[in-house]
Amino acid sequence: MSDTATTAGVGNGSADSNAGPAYTALRQELRETEALSSIGAVIGWDQETYMPPAATPLRAEQAALISQLVHDRRTSSRFAELLAAAEEEVAAGGDEEALANLREVRRDFETSTKFPASLVRDFAEVTTMAQFEWRGARERNDFAAFAPWLNRVIELNRRKAEALRTEETPGLYDALLDSYEPGMRTAEIIRIFTDLRGRLIPLISAIADSGRLPDNRIQKIRIPIADQAAFNRRVAERIGFDFQAGRLDTSTHPFCQGVGPGDTRLTTRYREDSFFDALSSTLHESGHGIYEQRLPKSERMGEPLSEAASLGIHESQSRLWENFVGRSRAFWGWALPEAKTVFSPSLNDVTVDEVYGTLNRVEPNLIRVDSDEATYNLHIMLRFDLERALLEGDLAVADLPTAWNDRIRSDLGIEVPDNRMGCLQDVHWSMGAIGYFPTYTLGNLYAAQLWEALASQIPTLDEQLQAGDFEELRGWLTQKIHRWGRRFTAPELCERATGKPLTADPFMAYLEGKLRPLYGL
């Protein structure tokens, strides 16, 4: 039986077949609002891929309008009544899934109603323009052109945080963080990051002192972009991304847009001399895409039970495919012969050991997305600290480039030559996302803990990867993570899947287990 066939039936059993009319009416309303919201996802994707530049002002207007309409529906008195009626009805019945669904709908409703409509609209309008300005500023290395937009984004985030904060999330940053990683707190992140930093820094130092550095001549091999694109598509398909229900395009910053049932869109980026980087991005976005495609969206479109548990969990799926699979000897035991055939003779003299060494080079890099698995997390800590300082008013936007460059120098020992390679490199702030970056490192930690568990439960995992057989791995992830949507919180999901709460131990064990032998430590 193909596991695609399994997907449709996976998840929530009878899909609330016992539910009464009030709950059914609420679900219908959620579905319709999601249809509207998913239109916003399509035009958001279009903006990053195919939209002509002169359409930017119109797109800002369109995006603002959709956001406004969605927000209006999510906060309407009609919706409040539907929700209250459904809660009353289900409380009497007591179906566990319906209760979980309603708990999350209630959470979303409380959040939405705290958001003034004017802020929703301003957010959509400003960030559409800010993304456009960011793209130009990055191209021209012109931080001054982006600075006023970043100022507006921060101001909007302050308004957002003021609107959202509660007794549990009293700090401005707490309120923002909670919107991406429900239940996570700034203090907890600081605790985890401090622990992680304390163990990463000595490892990175030891590697630097080892005097060893795997060769990277293979990262200079030139392969035509059209050929790379065909191969990336093939790998994405092989690991389980369904192209009948999705696409793979190119954009400045790779992303995954889960539009809705039957429509999940990935992007990556190619350079002739960066075959391994492009594939890495594709594996990453495919990990997100496989999660999106295996959430029970057809049955439960618009309902929390068909949505990702958190950004950290989402990121764990992308990191797992990008790093735990994509930087392993076993995976390249399958992928390298495939690539050799397609790109012959470009990779003819390349060995699996050589690829493994290159992909696990630990070397400070100015660019976050090009960084190795060890130093990557220092990039996240930098952004986490600087965005908190910007938000709290402890750092002026004008001083950001200096603060950025100083921190890169002290953490990584390298100089930032220009802002393109520094504080203009990421799209996130221009999209309005403050409080989002830490979820990347949480994703690494979740991925490591999931990997540890699944590797112990799938004894032939290495042989399967070596054979290009990803079905059991994918099935495990669907079983433990994908199918549940927001039925459980991220910490609960983690504990159910791995038997213990999240710690940095599996990540450090994985990293040390891989890097110590490679660097003779």
Add this chain to the structure above:
Amino acid sequence: MSDTATTAGVGNGSADSNAGPAYTALRQELRETEALSSIGAVIGWDQETYMPPAATPLRAEQAALISQLVHDRRTSSRFAELLAAAEEEVAAGGDEEALANLREVRRDFETSTKFPASLVRDFAEVTTMAQFEWRGARERNDFAAFAPWLNRVIELNRRKAEALRTEETPGLYDALLDSYEPGMRTAEIIRIFTDLRGRLIPLISAIADSGRLPDNRIQKIRIPIADQAAFNRRVAERIGFDFQAGRLDTSTHPFCQGVGPGDTRLTTRYREDSFFDALSSTLHESGHGIYEQRLPKSERMGEPLSEAASLGIHESQSRLWENFVGRSRAFWGWALPEAKTVFSPSLNDVTVDEVYGTLNRVEPNLIRVDSDEATYNLHIMLRFDLERALLEGDLAVADLPTAWNDRIRSDLGIEVPDNRMGCLQDVHWSMGAIGYFPTYTLGNLYAAQLWEALASQIPTLDEQLQAGDFEELRGWLTQKIHRWGRRFTAPELCERATGKPLTADPFMAYLEGKLRPLYGL
């Protein structure tokens, strides 16, 4: 001064600077509704170009939702009040442009309010699915799979016609036709088509009897699609399509989607052995695109004065570039050397006379869009007659293939081998468009009459085309047609631009003037 710079200032002078608050409020409402409607245009374009197949049901839901929201706004009591207030205010002031704008807003409002909301929604939902089913049915040559969808489309069109018909448009078909070509009547089309048919048939016969047929070996020259795409883009840009504010992609059936200010999207289709056909499609869609880009949309988004006068006028713009320019010796005097350079050595031994002969071959063709300028209009007459019969219930959908094939045999003397080459070839019916086809032949007639006028006013036209200089031609069209939007009706525009009402005379004079020498008649 570049004529792009002119565009911004072109058109409607002070853009109603004297207008009062009620008129201003109405314009703001029109603009916002158009922003919503333009989102529908983006997702419609996406559906034909990049959408994954499994997204079809979701897309049907999205399209229906946007149509519904737009319809609700256009028919709301709030809108009725805004319109009435603006009419009262402007009637007192008396600005001519505002009066014309309001006349057309009123016309649209009356039409919209006749459309029940349920019909709008059904239309969007059924046609989204019907287009999907049509694509599959055409691929598999499976008319039976499409037949139930065509039945639903016809039934919906009956409901539409019943809803729209008035004293001036008493017939079902009249009501549909008037929605595409305001003011045109079925009886008038029959009169024009009968006249045209009576003059075309002898010309086509004489050509067939002449024993001459220009060689078409150049239509078999193979040119890689990527190279063709680059050349098509270059030509579209040269004739005046602005790629900062638009795109050129590929789709099964080429089209132009004017999304809104700064966003006009064309598609064409390529085959390695059909360079001339692809360029012809590109010129056609670019003609539509240039019209869309030069309507005063930035200043008047959503207002009738920024919209195309009629489908017939729209088609006149595409036909003018496709045929009057694109099948002329003068144009190829410029384009052929350009193409030779790019495609060297593929076209090295091709001459302008050879291209001219090939592009003006008159030969019955099963496919409408591949037909020559003479027989093309017989294809339109066939569709016009059959869709009226379907609508009136005089022809059952099941009998369509036979009726189609019989008519092709009697009109063109050729046999239809399968429905892919017959009644499944066009996208229009699957899109819900009944009453649309005749506007194609009206477009040919308008184009001929405009061409006659502009050729007499631009004495060096041929030299300009020969030099690849399209500025004065494009400027004339903008001055006479593009900038006016719906300020004047199609017949008024025609008379203002050419000094006389529409007749078939200029078209027949153009055709005979070109074909008689070529075929030694």
